[in-house]
Amino acid sequence: MLATWTGFSPMNRLLDELVGDLNDVMGRPIGGTLAARTFTPSLDVRSNDQELVICLDVPGLKQSDLQINVEDRVLTLQGERKYPGSDQERAWVGRGYGAFNASYVLPDYVDTSQVSAHLADGVLTIRAPKHERARPRRISITSGSTDGERKQLVEENR
Numbered sequence: 001m002l003a004t005w006t007g008f009s010p011m012n013r014l015l016d017e018l019v020g021d022l023n024d025v026m027g028r029p030i031g032g033t034l035a036a037r038t039f040t041p042s043l044d045v046r047s048n049d050q051e052l053v054i055c056l057d058v059p060g061l062k063q064s065d066l067q068i069n070v071e072d073r074v075l076t077l078q079g080e081r082k083y084p085g086s087d088q089e090r091a092w093v094g095r096g097y098g099a100f101n102a103s104y105v106l107p108d109y110v111d112t113s114q115v116s117a118h119l120a121d122g123v124l125t126i127r128a129p130k131h132e133r134a135r136p137r138r139i140s141i142t143s144g145s146t147d148g149e150r151k152q153l154v155e156e157n158r
Helices: 009-021
Strands: 043-047 051-057 066-071 074-081 098-105 116-120 123-129 138-142 152-156
């Protein structure tokens, strides 16, 4: 069987692949109706001797776009990145938009009454200090005489 050659076949295949791979800003394939792609901030959780630190990437969001609550050791983060374009335009490739909501149970060694948040350069930083009793301490040991006296343990803060 003979195949007909057309110079447009490779171009058509390339365009079909390109259109098949592109998604619009709301997560739908071009011409498709899949669910919208949502915005989920990247998250880092770090800890040191003094505090627990949570950092979220929230580029383009203002303080008014974010809400943080702590209740019964549950930290709830809410926000929304709104699409800046108009309803008449369609983005072919883009970032995720929409509301996000995430909750995290804080460890019992965190002082929830002292949680603070700071937004700068598109990064939301939440600091949750540890209770004093949860912080590591160095314990020095003094010894008594060898005649059976009790040894005394002395606690020292680092």
